[in-house]
Amino acid sequence: MRHFSPKRNTTLRKIFQYIRAHRVYLVLSILFAAITAVLTLYVPILFGDAIDGIIRKGQVDFPLIGSLLLEIGILCGVTALLQWLMNVINNRITYHVVRDIRRDAFNKIQKLPLSYLDSHSSGDIVSRVIADADTFADGLLMGFSQLFTGVVTIIATLIFMLTLHVGITLLVVVLTPLSLFMARFIARRTYHLFRKQSETRGRQTALIDEMIGNQKVVKAFGYEQEAVDRFDVINEELQDCSIKAVFYSSITNPSTRFINSVIYAAVALAGAFAVLTGGLTVGGLTCLLSYANQYTKPFNDISSVITELQNSLACASRLFELIEAPSQAPDGPMEMPTAKGEVTLEHVHFRYTPQRPLIDDLHLTVKPGMKVAIVGPTGCGKTTVINLLMRFYDVNEGAVLLDGVDIRQMTRHSLRRNYGMVLQETWLKNGTVRENLKMGRDDATDEEMIAAAKATHSHEFIRRLPQGYDTVLQEDSLSQGQKQLLCITRVMLCRPPVLILDEATSSIDTRTEVLIQEAFARLMEGRTSFIVAHRLSTIRNADCILVMKDGHILEQGTHEDLLARGGFYAELYNSQFAGKET
Amino acid sequence: MKKLAFYLREYRKESVLGPLFKLLEAFFDLLVPLVVAYIIDYGIGEKRTDRIGWMCALLVGLALVGLACSITAQFFAAKASVGCATRLRHALFAHIQRFAYEDLDRVGGSTLITRLTSDINQVQNGLNLALRLLLRSPFVVFGSMVMAFTIDVPSALIFAVAIPVLCVVVFGIMLLSIPLYRKVQAGLDRIVNTTRENLTGVRVIRAFCKEENEKEEFGRQNEALTAMQKFVGRLSALMNPVTYVIINAATIWLIWKGAVQVDSGALTQGSVVALYNYMAQILTELIKMASLIISITKAVACAQRVEKVLDTEPSMEAPSASSSAAPNNAAPMVSFHDVSMTYPGAGAPSLSHVSFSAWPGETIGITGGTGSGKSTLVNLIPRFYDATDGQVEILGQNVKDLPLSHLRDTIGVVPQKAVLFAGSIRENMQWGKKDAGDEDIYKALDIAQAREIVEKKEGGLDFEVEQGGRNLSGGQRQRLTIARALLRDPSILILDDSASALDFATDAALREALRTLRGSSTVFLVSQRTMSLRSADRILVLDDGELVGSGTHEELLKTCRVYQEIHYSQFPEERPEGWQDTLSPAPVSAVKGGHAV
Numbered sequence A: 001m002r003h004f005s006p007k008r009n010t011t012l013r014k015i016f017q018y019i020r021a022h023r024v025y026l027v028l029s030i031l032f033a034a035i036t037a038v039l040t041l042y043v044p045i046l047f048g049d050a051i052d053g054i055i056r057k058g059q060v061d062f063p064l065i066g067s068l069l070l071e072i073g074i075l076c077g078v079t080a081l082l083q084w085l086m087n088v089i090n091n092r093i094t095y096h097v098v099r100d101i102r103r104d105a106f107n108k109i110q111k112l113p114l115s116y117l118d119s120h121s122s123g124d125i126v127s128r129v130i131a132d133a134d135t136f137a138d139g140l141l142m143g144f145s146q147l148f149t150g151v152v153t154i155i156a157t158l159i160f161m162l163t164l165h166v167g168i169t170l171l172v173v174v175l176t177p178l179s180l181f182m183a184r185f186i187a188r189r190t191y192h193l194f195r196k197q198s199e200t201r202g203r204q205t206a207l208i209d210e211m212i213g214n215q216k217v218v219k220a221f222g223y224e225q226e227a228v229d230r231f232d233v234i235n236e237e238l239q240d241c242s243i244k245a246v247f248y249s250s251i252t253n254p255s256t257r258f259i260n261s262v263i264y265a266a267v268a269l270a271g272a273f274a275v276l277t278g279g280l281t282v283g284g285l286t287c288l289l290s291y292a293n294q295y296t297k298p299f300n301d302i303s304s305v306i307t308e309l310q311n312s313l314a315c316a317s318r319l320f321e322l323i324e325a326p327s328q329a330p331d332g333p334m335e336m337p338t339a340k341g342e343v344t345l346e347h348v349h350f351r352y353t354p355q356r357p358l359i360d361d362l363h364l365t366v367k368p369g370m371k372v373a374i375v376g377p378t379g380c381g382k383t384t385v386i387n388l389l390m391r392f393y394d395v396n397e398g399a400v401l402l403d404g405v406d407i408r409q410m411t412r413h414s415l416r417r418n419y420g421m422v423l424q425e426t427w428l429k430n431g432t433v434r435e436n437l438k439m440g441r442d443d444a445t446d447e448e449m450i451a452a453a454k455a456t457h458s459h460e461f462i463r464r465l466p467q468g469y470d471t472v473l474q475e476d477s478l479s480q481g482q483k484q485l486l487c488i489t490r491v492m493l494c495r496p497p498v499l500i501l502d503e504a505t506s507s508i509d510t511r512t513e514v515l516i517q518e519a520f521a522r523l524m525e526g527r528t529s530f531i532v533a534h535r536l537s538t539i540r541n542a543d544c545i546l547v548m549k550d551g552h553i554l555e556q557g558t559h560e561d562l563l564a565r566g567g568f569y570a571e572l573y574n575s576q577f578a579g580k581e582t
Numbered sequence B: 001m002k003k004l005a006f007y008l009r010e011y012r013k014e015s016v017l018g019p020l021f022k023l024l025e026a027f028f029d030l031l032v033p034l035v036v037a038y039i040i041d042y043g044i045g046e047k048r049t050d051r052i053g054w055m056c057a058l059l060v061g062l063a064l065v066g067l068a069c070s071i072t073a074q075f076f077a078a079k080a081s082v083g084c085a086t087r088l089r090h091a092l093f094a095h096i097q098r099f100a101y102e103d104l105d106r107v108g109g110s111t112l113i114t115r116l117t118s119d120i121n122q123v124q125n126g127l128n129l130a131l132r133l134l135l136r137s138p139f140v141v142f143g144s145m146v147m148a149f150t151i152d153v154p155s156a157l158i159f160a161v162a163i164p165v166l167c168v169v170v171f172g173i174m175l176l177s178i179p180l181y182r183k184v185q186a187g188l189d190r191i192v193n194t195t196r197e198n199l200t201g202v203r204v205i206r207a208f209c210k211e212e213n214e215k216e217e218f219g220r221q222n223e224a225l226t227a228m229q230k231f232v233g234r235l236s237a238l239m240n241p242v243t244y245v246i247i248n249a250a251t252i253w254l255i256w257k258g259a260v261q262v263d264s265g266a267l268t269q270g271s272v273v274a275l276y277n278y279m280a281q282i283l284t285e286l287i288k289m290a291s292l293i294i295s296i297t298k299a300v301a302c303a304q305r306v307e308k309v310l311d312t313e314p315s316m317e318a319p320s321a322s323s324s325a326a327p328n329n330a331a332p333m334v335s336f337h338d339v340s341m342t343y344p345g346a347g348a349p350s351l352s353h354v355s356f357s358a359w360p361g362e363t364i365g366i367t368g369g370t371g372s373g374k375s376t377l378v379n380l381i382p383r384f385y386d387a388t389d390g391q392v393e394i395l396g397q398n399v400k401d402l403p404l405s406h407l408r409d410t411i412g413v414v415p416q417k418a419v420l421f422a423g424s425i426r427e428n429m430q431w432g433k434k435d436a437g438d439e440d441i442y443k444a445l446d447i448a449q450a451r452e453i454v455e456k457k458e459g460g461l462d463f464e465v466e467q468g469g470r471n472l473s474g475g476q477r478q479r480l481t482i483a484r485a486l487l488r489d490p491s492i493l494i495l496d497d498s499a500s501a502l503d504f505a506t507d508a509a510l511r512e513a514l515r516t517l518r519g520s521s522t523v524f525l526v527s528q529r530t531m532s533l534r535s536a537d538r539i540l541v542l543d544d545g546e547l548v549g550s551g552t553h554e555e556l557l558k559t560c561r562v563y564q565e566i567h568y569s570q571f572p573e574e575r576p577e578g579w580q581d582t583l584s585p586a587p588v589s590a591v592k593g594g595h596a597v
Helices: A006-020 A023-052 A062-111 A114-119 A122-164 A166-175 A177-213 A215-220 A224-250 A252-276 A282-323 A382-389 A412-416 A433-437 A446-455 A459-464 A480-492 A510-524 A559-565 A568-576 B002-009 B012-044 B049-097 B101-107 B109-134 B136-151 B153-200 B202-207 B211-236 B239-264 B269-311 B374-380 B404-409 B425-429 B438-447 B451-456 B474-486 B504-517 B553-559 B561-570 B585-593
Strands: A343-350 A359-366 A371-375 A397-402 A419-422 A498-502 A528-532 A544-549 A552-557 B334-341 B351-358 B363-368 B389-394 B411-414 B492-496 B522-526 B538-543 B546-551
Touching: A006 A023, A006 A062, A006 A282, A023 A062, A023 A122, A023 B239, A023 B269, A062 A122, A062 A282, A062 B153, A062 B202, A062 B211, A062 B239, A114 B202, A122 A166, A122 A177, A122 A282, A122 B109, A122 B153, A166 A177, A166 A252, A166 A282, A177 A215, A177 A224, A177 A252, A177 A282, A177 B049, A177 B109, A215 A224, A215 B049, A215 B101, A224 A252, A224 A282, A224 B049, A224 B109, A252 A282, A252 B012, A252 B049, A282 B012, A343 A382, A359 A382, A359 A552, A371 A382, A382 A498, A382 A528, A412 B202, A419 A480, A419 B202, A433 A446, A433 A480, A446 A459, A446 A480, A480 A510, A498 A510, A510 B561, A544 A559, A544 A568, A552 A559, A552 A568, A559 A568, A568 B504, B002 B012, B002 B049, B002 B109, B002 B269, B012 B049, B012 B109, B012 B136, B049 B109, B049 B269, B101 B109, B109 B136, B109 B153, B109 B269, B136 B153, B136 B269, B153 B202, B153 B211, B153 B239, B153 B269, B202 B211, B239 B269, B334 B374, B351 B374, B351 B389, B351 B538, B351 B546, B363 B374, B363 B561, B374 B492, B374 B522, B374 B538, B404 B411, B411 B474, B425 B438, B425 B474, B438 B451, B438 B474, B438 B504, B451 B474, B474 B492, B474 B504, B538 B553, B538 B561, B546 B553, B546 B561, B553 B561
Parallel strands: A371 A528, A371 A544, A419 A498, A498 A528, B363 B522, B363 B538, B411 B492, B492 B522
Antiparallel strands: A343 A359, A343 A397, A544 A552, B334 B351, B334 B389, B538 B546
């Protein structure tokens, strides 16, 4: 395997790791391949013997022919059966390997740090999990179904040839590496073309994902033509590199076939002279020639398999890139029980990108049951605080503590089970309303679910959906406000010790909001809560208001304190009512 | 497959030349046995070493010509298949651009994405193989049969029986597996959907510790897909063994019949050998074809899926050019005449019997509870959806009589969901107006209170926004989407709850700036906040799809119960003595008695 570059070599090794689980089937597959290959070579010989029994009028050995034909019939049946089983096994290995790789890729997504997911296009990741895995499967299947049969056919033919003429057989053996060399030569050059094709495809998928995913905005701005134009640019680019990849890789087959034809001519030449010098019979030459043909044919198959494998290796390496991307820092060993709800930020420093500091030396202690509001202008770092509390991101310096324990010492799950989160960005699963509501608590009864839905005033609109709680939610079937109501209900149902509400009611009408606030008030009783809100009226009764600006806490105190101080908060608060006077 | 043929037609030359060169190559292949026969008969037979040498050189020459033909064929096949796939992808993408909102709701984004990517890739592979090999195999198979007839008619009849049986088997397996491959692709759709969902909802999934459930769900779908693939695989795997058995059975029959005929003197041994060789040739070709047919079957299934989307006609029709009637400048900018709207599949109407008119220069506020029909109402103006009943008119013209591009050019929309696209801020802004210069952009950014966002970012307008605008906060995105809409200089500006993520100071400044904008343009302002609406010329109050109030803030505060409730919920201190909320008392008691909270 010297022709494989180290990178591809490791990709191959990784693939074999996956195949190892199916080694019993692999052995069976090779065994069946060997038997079928030998039998397919042997059957023509029996036919030849049978034909030899037909000499001329009156000289036909019917008993011999009869028994030979019966033998052929049985062998063909066996061959066909084994061939089918071999195909089934190959399918099994291939699809299971791809299933496993795909599963690992998906499971990896669950473990990747958010910083990875936030900075990679989702379309590209989807393209890896779907399209690359698919292409890989095709290549692998072709490899299995043709590689073994090819190899066995080569060996068996070689043995048959040796019995005929050693010298000419050696000539063939010495010359055949030429065709392998050719195949490798082309394969090495096409690997990069395939890789480029995959990359261009990834970019195209990203564009498709973005445009088709936001098709409504595209239409609203009459951007359809531009979208098509931009698509066309990448599409043309893809066409260029696809034609190159497809064409150059498909040269392999004709080239190796050409070399085989040259070998064939060489055998004819050497054989003819051997016949003239008496080393070979004419019949022997005919046999050798047909075997030479049979011997070189599998090389063609193998070379086309190698082409296909290039493509699939390129795809596999993209998949492995995803699977092997560094995971988030491992969980701490501690299983955090239900917390009292004391949250401490100890001299926290954090930045998304090294060169741009965001949070510097943030220090804050929140007693259990306290209601903390975070306010400040857009982009001041409010959401970042939440990212740190939930451990979506890790602090660069300092520590976040829950009940006095560094959250890095506990498992993420046990940490997050202590939090209930409602974000401004409403996200619901593509599933029924019931599945979505019970997301935080699978064991909730329907009565509890309906009671929670009533508390958030979503029961009414859910009832009016075509199938009520069993309605499957489509991408845009609900308004933002309705989605937000469902997200709130979802949290209402699990009653965690710490609540995080990031603009949780921003899309809900205020009449309903007032009622939800009551429900929240009851929910938050005795629980620690963090509230990010723009409507300052909703946080007036918070125990502590943090006023943030540019990653720093500017002011801290109760509503009354802060108003009295007449600082930034007072300015913000009064600006809310600025419109009132005009 | 008609559509596919249509896109292939552009590559007519390539798709004829490709197979043609392949046939030429096959033809040169067939000459080789003749040359070998010549070497044996006239070279070795007559001991002429020069003839042997020349003939071997000829073999190499034939191989060279074959190589040239083959490479030419591959080139044309690559060009035609990739080209056709490229055209098809373009056509599908462009076709989706014509879809109305309703079609998009129905079809769903993720399946469109698989069709544009994975399905078309399969079509490309299948086409490439078909162009290279599909013509060659039948050529050899039928050619062999024809040759058999020239040798011996009774024996050739075996060919005439075997070949139709082969056809039945090959096409039977194909026809059975095409729908199954379609199912496989549908399973792939589900996997795409789950993967996408997990990428967009990663925070929620992790917050609820749902990683394991998601893994399980994906595992199930993945397993189902694998099971389906294996099932189809078992069926397709029959192709090779079954054809092998048929051919060998035919050969056994041929040899036996040949033996009988030779015994009676009707046939020579040489003829039997020739007939046998032709049968063997058919077998070799069929083996080649079997793997080809699997790829082609997949490709057909995928092509059908692509075609299904291409055959979906956009549900909304619009004239391509302006109708003869000129806009009536004396008419209201926007007027609704008894408009009702029910979403397909919905139980109840989202908007019922709404009528109103909005004049140039007016600011119309729209408010109401969650799900009361506010967005539905404004979505009817740019004709994102069609009214089920009644008429929507712009300057006296029914929106259905206006070309969509013209209609939407005059309207600036800021949707609820603030979506930006990968690219620079400038490029994002130019969605609003293609040729907008920096000066125009900064003007719009000023009004939208977004100038400071841009100025703070590295590179200013050249700052690269990531996919979906995720390197910007919600409030920053909203302001930028407002600026984007303002750039169109629209006659009608629709702000659909577009300031929800803005803090009050920014919101107030935005409203102030928008006020200066008024001229002849009509502004629709959807909002929950009565504060944002109070400066509107008129406010429409919706409740459960019905228009329950219309008037200025002060008027509504006197007359409209729903509006009063909305307002007092935001300004409790303004509540008059003895005020009682009427909103659904039942849920309130449920909260009090409820144990869920």
